[in-house]
Amino acid sequence: MSPITTIDKVGDYVGQAVTLRGWLYNKRSSGKIQFLQVRDGTGVIQCVAVKSEVGDEVFAACDALTQECSLIVEGVVRRDERAKGGYELSVLRVERVGTSTDYPITLKEHGVDFLLDHRHLWIRTPRQRAILKVRAEVMRAMADFLDGDGFTRVDPPVLTPSSCEGTTELFHTQYFDEDAYLTQSGQMYLEAAAMALGKVYSMGPAFRAERSKTRRHLIEFWMIEPEMAFYTHEDNVRLQEAFVSHVVRHVLTTCENELATIGRDIAKLERIEPPFPRLSYDEAIAWLQRHGHDIRWGDDFGAPHETELAAQFDRPVFIERYPTQIKAFYMQPDPERPEVVLCADLLAPEGYGEIIGGSQRIHDYDLMRQRFEEHRLPMDTYGWYLDLRKYGSVPHAGFGIGLERTVAWICGLEHVREAIPFPRMLYRLYP
RNA sequence: UCCUCGAUAGCUCAGCGGUAGAGCAUCCGGCUGUUAACCGGAGGGUCGCAGGUUCGAAUCCUGCUCGGGGAGCCA
Numbered sequence: 001m002s003p004i005t006t007i008d009k010v011g012d013y014v015g016q017a018v019t020l021r022g023w024l025y026n027k028r029s030s031g032k033i034q035f036l037q038v039r040d041g042t043g044v045i046q047c048v049a050v051k052s053e054v055g056d057e058v059f060a061a062c063d064a065l066t067q068e069c070s071l072i073v074e075g076v077v078r079r080d081e082r083a084k085g086g087y088e089l090s091v092l093r094v095e096r097v098g099t100s101t102d103y104p105i106t107l108k109e110h111g112v113d114f115l116l117d118h119r120h121l122w123i124r125t126p127r128q129r130a131i132l133k134v135r136a137e138v139m140r141a142m143a144d145f146l147d148g149d150g151f152t153r154v155d156p157p158v159l160t161p162s163s164c165e166g167t168t169e170l171f172h173t174q175y176f177d178e179d180a181y182l183t184q185s186g187q188m189y190l191e192a193a194a195m196a197l198g199k200v201y202s203m204g205p206a207f208r209a210e211r212s213k214t215r216r217h218l219i220e221f222w223m224i225e226p227e228m229a230f231y232t233h234e235d236n237v238r239l240q241e242a243f244v245s246h247v248v249r250h251v252l253t254t255c256e257n258e259l260a261t262i263g264r265d266i267a268k269l270e271r272i273e274p275p276f277p278r279l280s281y282d283e284a285i286a287w288l289q290r291h292g293h294d295i296r297w298g299d300d301f302g303a304p305h306e307t308e309l310a311a312q313f314d315r316p317v318f319i320e321r322y323p324t325q326i327k328a329f330y331m332q333p334d335p336e337r338p339e340v341v342l343c344a345d346l347l348a349p350e351g352y353g354e355i356i357g358g359s360q361r362i363h364d365y366d367l368m369r370q371r372f373e374e375h376r377l378p379m380d381t382y383g384w385y386l387d388l389r390k391y392g393s394v395p396h397a398g399f400g401i402g403l404e405r406t407v408a409w410i411c412g413l414e415h416v417r418e419a420i421p422f423p424r425m426l427y428r429l430y431p
Numbered sequence: 432u433c434c435u436c437g438a439u440a441g442c443u444c445a446g447c448g449g450u451a452g453a454g455c456a457u458c459c460g461g462c463u464g465u466u467a468a469c470c471g472g473a474g475g476g477u478c479g480c481a482g483g484u485u486c487g488a489a490u491c492c493u494g495c496u497c498g499g500g501g502a503g504c505c506a
Contacts, residue, residue, distance in 0.1 A: 026466090029465080029468090030461085031461065031462045032462080032463045033465080034465090035464075046465085046466080048465095050463065051463080067456090082466085083466095084466075101457090102441075102456085103456090105442085106443095106456050108455050109442080109443050109444095109455090111442080111498095111499085112498090113438095113497095114443090184505095206506075208504085211503095212502095212503085212504065213502090217504090217506085218506090223506065300504090302503080303501090303502075303504095304502090353506085355506065357505085357506065402505090402506030404506080427498070428498095
């Protein structure tokens, strides 16, 4: 038998016979010639069977193949200008591995509802495969960047005794006789880990039981959360722009074919280099007021505000130093202006909204204690968090980046649901 | 939770008061270079559910169910 290889590597076998293993993506045929579009996860290649060359038996075997049946095909690799990937396979032999009758997803248009009901099959299509590939490369780039910068990966728990921020709705479950909740952020645990390991990060799912139904929301989504001891707000922001730029550059170099399959305008990504523009909250409010928005200092931005602010720039933009009142309890006040905190949100271009939220954290014991009282946080579940300010506290900072929003932006997707293999959305838990 | 749009063949949709339609998919036949191939033929329907108006409802009205988009909230 000829050597087994994959479609992405057939270029190394021109003129030789190879064996490919995959699935039939599509088939076109006339009376005496058949064109089999075979995919194997690494790409798609057209396999050509000419009746007078392969013989009646092999030709009939090709004829019996149906959409998405699995198969092993042996053939000679040929360079061909007419082929999309540049190569074709002249079929010598074909073996069907698994049948597939009445495959639901045809190559014609489908509605979102139908596709989501068949997500387990939808991911086989070239576009969805490409998106999942980009997602994997985004995660690899993030991990590579942080690992190469002295970070240690630490995995916070998914089951928690209560909320990290106390604001959003939590998924409730039982932990034997106790109440438990699915994590909405690992941040507090990462702060603890940063005091143990210096620079740490997590990659994992977060859960928000919000009845959100927009193209930017998932009920279950993934966050990457770096947390750094001895980092200031300024250090934090500089890390973020280097981090995001690295991720985009990595995807541009490793996912050229995938971005082409998705139809992404590469030029928009090639501009993503540090430094990113920065706007203070004050400046952002003033800009919005000048552009006809009824918004006052102290209000939080809505999605349309964010979109308009971000639309001014061709790179992601930081909005920093928000009013203390509208941000989380643990954020460090600006020493020169205690009414604002040392935080920054990073808004992606092209209307993708907030992809990063980050801040310098309060390290002073008395101030954190005061915040606990102001927000009536229960000591029995948060006592350990206060301990971090009691034993060797240091200034520290961190951020959380939403993976699906980042992938959606890099791929230019209409909706974050395509940026995760099996999206959990409002009213959708299947498949 | 609110606003808004929608539900007709396996899929995407048209039909908007007078016998249920098209393209694709499926099956049969044809075609030696197809690119969501093409050509001919066939099968395929509780028009989301329940009421109401009408001689007559897929079509108009009311309620319900399910879903899409958006808002709020957030990544």
